[in-house]
Ligand SMILES: Nc1ncnc2c1ncn2[C@@H]1O[C@H](COP(=O)(O)OP(=O)(O)O)[C@@H](O)[C@H]1O
């Protein structure tokens with residue numbers, strides 16, 4: 001439990017300094033900056049962009065996440081004049097840079113190979129399989145192969161997915177050969193659009209694992225997993241696309257199932273060599289027990305961490321920063337009550353015009369905040385090609401059921417005006 005005194009700055013020791021690795025589009029910065037301010041930790045931010053561009057935009061520091069060695073050198077230069085206590089990537093994309101730079105500076109961090117394994121679903125699946133951690137059977141394929149031959153050799157239902165995207169982008173369920181060929185065409189077109197190079201693009205075909213889905217938020221300290229929160233995802237995720245909508249904590253699953261989920265996530269972290277810092281795992285649970293869908297060496301994405309509070313209102317980011325800086329991590333007893341978020345899915349593609357009913361949604365008892373993140377007059381793209389939501393709804397309540405009901409009611413009160421774009425109509 002964190003007490004008021006814990007959050008006060010201890011003037012007897014030098015202030016800690018943390019480098020945060022950010023992307024221009026991340027939602028995660030503010031929560032870390034706020035947490036650092038509460039803890040008296042100085043934050044230096046580095047953004048994923050070439051140095052010249054960063055200077056042009058008056059960004060304090062630009063590093064290219066696509067060039068982890070170059071980025072690590074820039075960070076080492078910075079650390080020569082501004083010693084760093086920790087380097088934290090707020091999203092997956094910066095994790096390799098954080099690992100490289102931490103290794104160069106001798107800071108406690110997961111190894112470079114671990115960052116790779118947690119980012120690349122093929123490496124991850126291979127390590128999980130080798131360690132005997134329940135995870136979907138899989139095959140890796142390339143866009144250069146004949147999709148009909150792949151489809152003929154696949155068992156159904158299956159899931160076709162990219163190796164390195166996130167937010168369910170490009171993840172498609174197929175129930176038969178025809179759907180599999182179509183899913184491969186759709187995914188490889190997306191991958192070629194994102195990276196228009198002639199190299200064949202890799203992707204995975206996995207067995208579809210039915211079941212109830214959960215997300216586990218944890219903190220690893222020297223390989224010891226502390227579960228900070230377990231979220232239920234009460235909307236069925238059966239495809240063909242996998243929009244995440246509701247996340248509700250604490251989980252309503254029986255305690256022995258929750259224990260099995262924890263053990264499975266801990267085994268998965270060990271299999272990947274993930275030993276330090278935040279971890280976010282997604283699992284499916286069915287009559288055979290828990291299965292790892294994926295595991296990342298970062299905290300929960302988007303604005304979802306707002307649903308979590310520990311002790312006297314400490315945030316998830318505070319716990320992460322404390323651990324990264326070697327400060328005492330108080331027992332992360334979660335707050336009383338329940339919390340939840342709805343990531344508002346994009347119902348159709350087009351130009352986003354406006355959202356109405358926000359005040360009505362906000363008036364639903366238990367609703368704390370309705371944030372529309374889509375920008376008016378900008379194109380919005382649904383899954384599987386899209387990579388964003390319309391916004392987020394946050395709720396707090398006495399029980400998970402109450403929170404779920406509030407989120408659903410608030411969502412029902414929202415109306416979105418989306419103008420189908422001409423290009424989309426012609427497509
Ligand atoms: N093998 C699978 N079986 C069942 N559902 C899956 C499988 N793989 C992915 N999914 C569904 O798709 C979602 C996104 O897949 P995931 O591998 O987590 O990719 P991402 O990194 O984009 O989140 C999962 O949360 C899950 O609902």
Ligand SMILES: [Mg+2]
Nearest residue numbers: 167168282294
């Ligand atoms: Mg996922």
